[in-house]
Amino acid sequence: MTGRAQVLVVVIAVLGLVAILWLVRRRTLKERFALLWIGIGIGMVGVVAVRPWLDSLSDALGIRSGTSTLFTLAILFLLGLVLYLSIVVSALEEKIRDLAEAVALVNREFEERSESGSTIEPGDHG
Numbered sequence: 001m002t003g004r005a006q007v008l009v010v011v012i013a014v015l016g017l018v019a020i021l022w023l024v025r026r027r028t029l030k031e032r033f034a035l036l037w038i039g040i041g042i043g044m045v046g047v048v049a050v051r052p053w054l055d056s057l058s059d060a061l062g063i064r065s066g067t068s069t070l071f072t073l074a075i076l077f078l079l080g081l082v083l084y085l086s087i088v089v090s091a092l093e094e095k096i097r098d099l100a101e102a103v104a105l106v107n108r109e110f111e112e113r114s115e116s117g118s119t120i121e122p123g124d125h126g
Contacts, residue, residue, distance in 0.1 A: 006048045013044040036081075 020037045023029035029037075047054065047070060055066040063069050 006051075009048050010045055013041045016044070017041040 017038060020029065020034050020041065024031060024034045051066065054069055058064070058066045058069040061069065063072075
């Protein structure tokens with residue numbers, strides 16, 4: 001990797017870290033995901049630092065280029081990330097379903113009480 005390319009990767013990683021911190025500060029990005037993205041940014045800088053090791057690993061695996069090894073590792077990482085996010089989405093879907101059922105029950109109880117003409121006092125649960 002040329003010196004210019006290394007500088008470009010480091011600049012992109014630093015800009016990404018600044019953007020992540022800005023998103024966390026605005027509470028747009030949750031901390032648990034911010035740690036993930038900060039790790040990715042640090043990993044980008046790390047790739048620049050361990051480029052000779054990556055080339056040696058490529059030679060040992062019989063891969064012609066360190067870039068191909070890097071892309072292979074990146075694709076495996078992204079597959080793991082997609083799996084993790086799928087697990088998070090599944091858990092949130094379950095919570096949303098539970099909340100929707102609870103809201104439906106509260107609405108039904110409210111409508112029943114409204115139709116019967118009974119008053120509903122704050123804190124009255126039944």
